[in-house]
Amino acid sequence: MVMQKRLDYGFSGYEVPSVPRASRSPRGRGKIRKKPDSNQIQAFDILASVAGNLLQKNQSSVPDNAASAKDPRSFSGISVKENKQENQGGLFKEEQLEHGTCSEAVSGCVPNLQVKHENQRVMGDSSLHENHLEGQGQNVLEREDERVKLRSTNEKITCIKNRSDGLIEPGQKASKDCSAENHVEKPSLEARSHMNLNSLPNGFGTRKLVNRDDDENIVRCTQLNSKNMISGSPGSPPDTIKVKDASHFANDENNSGDNSVLENSERMYPFKKRKFFYQTSSSTSDSWSHCQGIVDSSSPRVNGTNHGAVIEESSSMADQQVHPASKGCNVKLSIKSFKVPELFIDIPETATIGSLKRTVMEAVTSILGDELHVGILLQGKKIRDDSKTLIQTGISQDDKRHRLGFMLEPRHNRMSSSYNDDPCLLTTGSRQKISRQSTSLMLQQGTYNVSRERSTVKIENCAEGDLNGVSSLGDTSANNNNMSKCRALVTVPAINMDALAVVPYRRKSGNPDFGQRRIRRPFSVLEVEALVQAVEKLGTGRWRDVKQRAFDNAKHRTYVDLKDKWKTLVHTARISPQQRRGEPVPQELLDRVLAAHAYWSQQQCKHQVKSM
DNA sequence: GTTAGGG
């Protein structure tokens, strides 16, 4: 579907100047007040917080799967039996496509995270900058049973298949240093990556990385013929393009078209500001769908198979550890990595590594952006009794291999009940699946145009990031091909934007005590376009209508959000491109913003004058 | 419940 005709810059397309109710004169409404303290970190979970920082820093860091190879159950969310398969056995699947494919596990390691108990001192690198996706970390490829696993220490995911792309090939030997097995079960999450929509030329093949979760954590890399992507010529391999969170955000049916929006996401979530709240929610279901953290004894390197997957006390401490009785001995833990749900990524071959990183990061941050609970696993078992001391639990003992694991569990995992306004609302049936893997959105290869079949896209994910629905702009440009076809594995009947845009947290329903700030969800270019279009038509001051018209299905976008976005767009349009941040908004859109803004401002003035 | 604005 195409995004709607572009409006002429003329104002002919504007609707009759309906001045907003009671022409609001510049009455100073807002008032200055002290900023809420709500931001204070509340009962927090240092682990979560640290993890957030780390992620923030390493934008694309992907958690390491490695972990508990021994205890697959730790990840979970998924059925236990699946877990039992353990790694080696076939968790990786390879899929071949006509044009070649490859499967790989994608995993990344979060930089070492060290947590010192007692004093809660966090060591380790926590200073990451915000936008540098590149450059850190090294990719490690491992080959296993003909399957290639890719692991990255920091944030890279490499698609191994085509040489043409210059990526590492499976056969190539890559340095490996990361843990080897990580096939633990994890929830799957799909992340669509539409990389720079604007910058990608049309018609490029798309590479798809799929990390599947079902029982296997695998990532498939599929190459598509560029031609196919574009035209979808018959006989061509099915496009496996995925839609990111498949969220279509708004569709204005009336507007001749849908305003579907593709979301580009290239932004990072502001973990800096994010707060993690400790949730006591009881259900620590066995499904740790989100992330699992693995604490590893300090040293990064591991042996053969378990690189860093297991947690140990830091060696330094280990030596000192005395028996349980000894008090006063701090336990140092180094969380080597947190595991995240599987990621499903489709990305054009032409996308840059940076884009890929961003995409992955986005997916990861989306997951982590949720309200999290930290779960502790000791030798595969979840420790639920929060009142136990480390010593009692055995963590402080000198056993060097505690296999202590940290997991980040999204709150909504357990839910099932209150999902009212939660986007995650899916039908019961689908919910079941969801509960199984709360964070995953899986799309299956298929050939269909997302834009039209949105309703069938399914999602199970908690990603908050941008999940707005998106549909390809038919003609607009480079984006078209990107996501021309995708199908969700799990399908939920008619999902609405919400479903697509799964927002993990429930703000008000949960613990009222902790009003959590909503996660930041930058507007995608498509959303901006939809907004602009609506405002052009309706004018400023009718945000509710704008919302209804263009973002009706995007529950996560309130009219206030739209109003705010418009405000920022106007501001953005007025500043120099160099000063703009975030995902670039096409100048053309900004021009429209200014034009519409000027027009409606004028209308408002006229109206006011008239009424005087 | 909306809108407008400052934070």
Added chain:
DNA sequence: CCCTAAC
């Protein structure tokens, strides 16, 4: 995004 006065 949040918060809230003013509607």
